Amino acid sequence: MQTWNDSAPIYQQLADRLAVQLLDGSPPEGQALPSVRALASQYVINPLTVSRALQALVDQQLIESRRGMGMYVMAGARQQLLRAERHRFLEQEWPALRAKLQRLGLSAKDLNWETPQ
């Protein structure tokens, strides 16, 4: 079964997972998300919890509800997520990472920037 941690409410964790998928272009902008029931079944999670997660994404203006048709990824959602994630990385993760690199005496040229195939 899916594992959820105790850092945040489950609907929030599901919203975060769906946001990561949106960032990867799944589904692409303008396309429909799976239905509440499909998501509920996929994650074995209560449909009400799924609805709350989707509502959280609606509140962030990443997806929108089209009457009678379900949820669609909004235009610009990926860009917006990318901005938010970059901001979060620079604010929250980078200071600790920079401190560690400095402690280890590593600079940008010591790091492998090639993406492994």
Place this chain on the structure above:
Amino acid sequence: MSHDKQELLVSAQDLTLRYGSKTALERATFNIPKGRVIGLLGHNGAGKTSLMKALVGLLPAKGNLQVLGLTPRQQRGALLEQLCYIPDVAVLPRWARVDELMTLMSGLQPRFSAERARTLLRRTSVGEKDKIKNLSKGMVTQVHLALIAAIDARLMILDEPTLGLDVLSRKNFYEMLIDEWCDGERTVLISTHQVEEVETLLSDVMMLDEGKLVLNISLEDMDKRFVALSHDPATAEAIASAHPLLRYRQQGGRSAAIFDGAPPADIAALGERIRPSLVDLFVALTRNPALQAKNV
């Protein structure tokens, strides 16, 4: 009749059940609305099975009880036509074939749809000509759920349906339940020991402790009402002074505490707010004499 009343599938006031001198259920008052997945949690002997039996009219209980607008004890026949129930001792006859059971159900249950049962069975690896005695325990339970979920009803009552099943069978069972039963209108009441596994499935939780209903809350409200703090072991004494319901250790060894309601700000500042898990809350509410005293 008010609109709210129509939406209630079960309404119980002061439900009390005794076996001789032993009290199985003590003045339980609760409502069950439509469209919910309700977990009925309790240790062995807490009263889960008794409560379910009272709901379907198999045990006489004192107090007021309406199920689907009927009085279970007096109108059991009519009631059993309108709800789905798998008792904890449920068995399917070993000699029967799956299609024979469907014929049997068609004769017994006016609201049973063989076509629907076939659709449900197609989700599983069970064939209609299979004999029950040749199926694994997990498959038998799936057949049972398929037969029961093929009844056009609004309320399903499952008493420990996944007991003794391996993890994959349990997952298949819950997937079928979520997929094929939960449509926002129908409700299922499900008792289980496997608290961790059903947590994400539930919309509401009812906890019984020694016959008393110690908690009846939606998961959404549970997240709001109960506050769990993850904290440094060094602050344990200060945390304890604020009377948490339970102190425990998180995975990874950090200390944590659950509070009923927000702790004072100076205490909250000592830790980081985390999600209280249903298991921890279950332990807190069914093993904490102080809280039980508070609830009386």
